[in-house]
Amino acid sequence: MAKRQLKLGCVISNVTGMHIASWLHPHAERFAGIDIKVFARTAQRAEAAKFDLLFLADQLAVAYSSNLDTMSRISPSVLLEPLTLLSALAMVTERVGLVASATTTYNEPYHLARFFASLDHISAGRAGWNVVTSVNQDEAFNFHRDAHVAHSDRYERAREALEVVQGLWDSWDDDAFVYDKGKARVFEPEKLHYLNHKGPLFSVKGPLNIPRTPQGQPVIIQSGSSEPGMELGAETAEIIFTAQHQMEEGKRFYAEVKSRLAKFGRTPDQLLIMPGIVPIVGRTKQEAKDQYDRLQESIHPDVGLEALSTVLGGVDLRNYPLDGPLPEIGESNAYKSRRDLFVNMARKENLTIRQLYQRVAGARGHRTVWGDAGDIADYMEEWLVNEAADGFNVLSPYMPDALDGFIELVIPELRRRGIFRTEYEGKTLRENLGLKRPPSRYSKAG
Ligand SMILES: Cc1cc2nc3c(=O)[nH]c(=O)nc-3n(C[C@H](O)[C@H](O)[C@H](O)COP(=O)(O)O)c2cc1C
Known part of the structure; x- marks a missing residue:
């Protein structure tokens, strides 16, 4: 029987790397994370290695701002707007998925629906949305408030925003646009649907001014792991990004979230769980340990x-x-x-x-694993076979060397073990992740 395959995401938000002291590394990329050429090169490297997706985290405020002196020692405090950046990367890649965080707390659902539908068209079906609820409390001050929205209220807003966004994505049937010159019709009127959403938080008539997208709907990712986070993930997400440290804890989280799917009429294969991993790989264990110590000492x-x-x-x-x-x-x-x-x-x-x-x-909350290629592959395989993970979000500790090390040393080892692809299975992100294209809610199959 074919072995279960790992899904791999490549996190590229922190251009110098995930480790908080990565920018001090002698080979770290500079330019405060705004050089498109650096991003393009990284995206192409990740695609050549057959990563499932690129991932950009995001915040709508400067991070670590409580103390200016400390903030001035942390990189990066500035980020390019991720949908703009991913649209540019869509033009220099062909297969790799393009995923960005966007908060439901300080965005309107109509905007969100438009952003990700546009990216799905631009990338020919490679878009994914990490539905986040704003972890940076300072975002409130940029959106007319003097305090952050409460945790539970953020999740309520996320749930309703998602309902609106997904409703808007089905505004047009797949075959609505006919451009029938003979009948003088651009689209068939019965294939357009007004959402007419009126909920406690949002009132949105629709329709979205973008046709249904190549994937039907962009892939939905969720990142919160608290009780309401797990519930939202079980109901709506197709991937959960999470930060688990011990395998036992990972197994509990995996079993808990997957067991909640049935009550939403879903099956375990419709949701992939991908914890973060910060791999520090060396040609030998000692080389990896030296790299790890050097980074840690720089904090x-x-x-x-x-x-x-x-x-x-x-x-x-x-x-x-x-x-x-x-x-x-x-x-x-x-x-x-x-x-x-x-x-x-x-x-x-x-x-x-x-x-x-x-x-x-160092790893901003994620699990760091150091060792040679075999050690890192052992860790990943163990989580895969023990049902603690369906894949990993790889957060390279420093760029570009650590990502190159992962690609050159760990990926061949995962392939040798038969748990990572040698070629993309399909063209869209859904096809590569093994996720079905959702039928429109208005179609007979829906
Ligand atoms: C892996 C991961 C990535 C996240 N990325 C972002 C992000 O890019 N932007 C953001 O505002 N919040 C991000 N979050 C925060 C979540 O959206 C959520 O607000 C936070 O985890 C608190 O919810 P919880 O208590 O349910 O975990 C991320 C969380 C995790 C675990």
Whole structure:
């Protein structure tokens, strides 16, 4: 029987790399993440390696802004707008999927529907939307508010926004446009559908002014892992990006989310779970360990503390001794799931504040794995066969060397084990991920 295949995403938002000290690496790319040539080269490298998708995270505010001195030591604090960037990358790639985060908290659903439908047309069926609920609390200040929207309200808004967006994507039947010169008809009127959505938060008449897209609908990704995050993911997502650290915890999350699908009339193969991994690969274990140590040693203590504060929901840790225990941490209105993960980790392993930031700050909350190609492949294969993951979102610790190392050393090892493709299966992102093209809700099959 053919082995289950890993799905792989390539995260390219942080142009110098995922590790918080990556920009200090001697070979790190510069230019504050705005050089399209750097992105184009990375996208083409990832496509040649047959990654399923490129992923761009996003925020609508500058990150790590609570302290200017600390902020000035972290890269990147500036980002290109991801849909614009992915549209440019669509023109220099042909097969790799193009996924971006866009928040439902500070965007209107009509805008979101338009952005991603456009990208799906521009890329001939390679678009995916990571539906996020704004982890950066400062976004509120850029959108007429003096406080961030509460966690549960953000999820309610996400649910209704998604319903509107997906409804708008079905505005036109696949075969609505006929351009029939004989009958003088551009489209068949009965193949156009007004949404007429009137909900608690949104009132949207429609239709969307974009035809149904090559994939029918762009792929839906979800990234929250708290209770409402899992529920939204089980109901709507086709991929969940998550940040799991231990395999047991990954298996629990996987089983929990997949077990919720049935109540929404869905089957486990309709949702792929892809945790993040920050792989540090060397030709030998020692080489990898040296790379890891060098990166870790470059973390400025203020930066480590700030990154830890951020993943814990913005708590100020500056008045506590670095070599003392983590104090009581209140509820977070940002990442509930990651706050819980790290507080539990510190308590269980008796970690000091410094040890905790060294563990989690470098990779901004994701799991770092260092070793030779066999070690990294072992880790990925183990999660795959034990049903803790369907694939991984690869966050290279520093660019471009670490991504090149992953491509040159780990991908051939995954292929040797028969768990990663040698060629794309299809042309659209859905085809490559093994996800069906959704019929329109108005079609007989729908
Ligand atoms: C892997 C991953 C990627 C995320 N990417 C973004 C992002 O690009 N922009 C954003 O505002 N939030 C992002 N988030 C945050 C989520 O949308 C969500 O707000 C956060 O995880 C809090 O929800 P939770 O408590 O359910 O986890 C991401 C979360 C995860 C786990």
